Amino acid sequence: MSRFVALLGQRLRRDWVQLVLWTVGTALLAYLSFVGVAESYATAQDRTSLLAAALANPVILLFRGLPSGAGEGAFMVFLIFPWLAILAAFMSTFLAVRHTRMDEEAGRTELVAATPAGRLLPVGATAVEGLIANAVLAALVALAFAGVGLPLEGALLAGAAAAGAGIVFLGVGLVAAQLMRASRGANSLAVWVTVGTFVLAGIGNAVGTPSDDLTHMESSWLAWLSPFGWAENTRAFDENVWWPVLVCLGVGLGLAWTALALASVRDIGESFIAERSGRAVAPASLSSSTGLVWRITRGAVQGWAVGGLITGILATTLASLVQEVGADNPSVEQILAQIAGGGDIEQATVTVFFTMLGILAACCAVQIVCRARQEEAHGTAEPVLATPVARIRWLADYLLIALVGIVLVIAAAIGGAALGIAGQGGTWELMPDVLVTGGGQAVAASVFLVLTALIFVVAPRLTIALGWTLVLVGMMLGLLGPLFGFPDWLTHLSPVAVAPKVEGDVVDIAGLWWLVLATGAGAALSLGLMRRRELAPAG
DSSP, X not given: OHHHHHHHHHHHHHHHHHHHHHHHHHHHHHHHHHHHHHHHSOSHHHHHHHHHHHHHOHHHHTTSOXXXXXXXXXXXXXXXXXXXXXXXXXXXXXHHHHTTHHHXXXXXXXXXXXXXXXXXXXXXXXXXXXXXXXXXXXXXXXXXXXXXXXXXXXXXXXXXXXXXXXXXXXXXXXXXXXXXXXXXXXXXXXXXXXXXXXXXXXXXXXXXXXXXXXXXXXXXXXXXXXXXXXXXXXXXXXXXXXXXXXXXXXXXXXXXXXXXXXXXXXXXXXXXXXXXXXOSSOOGGGGSHHHHHHHHHHHHHHHHHHHHHHHHHHHHHHHHHHHHHHHHOHHHHHHHHHHHOSSOHHHHHHXXXXXXXXXXXXXXXXXXXXXXXXXXXXXXXXXXXXXXXXXXXXXXXHHHHHHXXXXXXXXXXXXXXXXXXXXXXXXXXXXXXXXXXXXXXXXXXXXXXXXXXXHHHHOGGGHHHXXXXXXXXXXXXXXXXXXXXXXXXXXXTSGGGSSOEEETTEEEOTTHHHHHHHHHXXXXXXXXXXXXXXXXXXX
């Protein structure tokens, strides 16, 4: 027991800063969202109108929760709960991989296994740490909701449901760490499972059955294939159904037990899914550090580019559909105008989707900078820097490839938008909007790139946690801030909110110069500081 407590304490000491950021940030999001919604949708009529618009337009339900009534608490959960759950999921998967596969890569697992603690105790300690982190998150989210005057049972259920989703994905991360050979592969697998099930729950809600009064939605069977769908069907502040939380807890613990079973039958350093064998002869591109960075990050770039392609296709394919729906329901146009900031309904649809695209491009860039941190922590950056490659050149290569990744994601989306227009046999009037908005979001994504690079140089051990936190905060403020009624100054802190866009026949480029200035200054400062920084191993 003392060995287990020692391992658990070691994990909590390493992670306490990151866990505070994740848990307090999630609860703060819940609180700020309620404040904004209470101001923007103060009456039951306002809330009923928005719910009717959401039920009439499946696109809105892809990125919102399950409609469960026009009550203040139920409406709040409809708007914000999926994002609270996905924050809990990301916190849990990163924690699981960090203390299993990443520790194994760094050699720490082998050292622990050589002691009486054995091989399985670290996995168990990681699982318990994840349970504690999610319990704290549940308590803080419940406190945030209860603190603004919402009913206590609903507040407790909302917090427990968000944590329940996090516990499921804690199990997903633990299993992914056993299946994949490298931490980057385990993180990628866990993230794609998280994003895929998030979208699956949205689709399951969108194709569900609405109530006659257009305030409730009965999920289709697709939503029940996703942990997010289980959590949303708790219907906090409405029916207050607790058993889906028990399902989440049971599945999460079952996955953790599976991870323990898998760990017991494999050798340290091995995996169940082998990495692809390398070529016998290295290509000429690997003769440069730039080519090496491209080789180890191109898979991530390709994955995000596929996401960009799909986003572009949806942007123009659904624009005409949304216009038809908006003609019968003015609330749809009002919602899109709130998020997009203006323009007609087709322009607003393109702006909303391309704002999400800016977040995808930022994710691509942040993942590449995080890969630089992983290379440093694992010791594989040191052999490269032992050659004539200078520190500045090494970091500049990652910044360059990340910028290339941003451009490829945006280009794929623009191509997808063109395919969407061509597939419908429509006019090409939306293409200028696509080009302007896409170019603006490329600049916005570059700001996230240089900010993460600055974190990497100044506080390398916080690179992964703070880099992804910046993206999530930027998404919440830029995409959801207008809908929640956040003040303009707060919403405009997100680069994606101030990126150039088209409003009618006018191109709004007010924020372009600030974004360009921030990108240039951030890149120069990070490269300048890198000259004096020593390598920082994993801590």
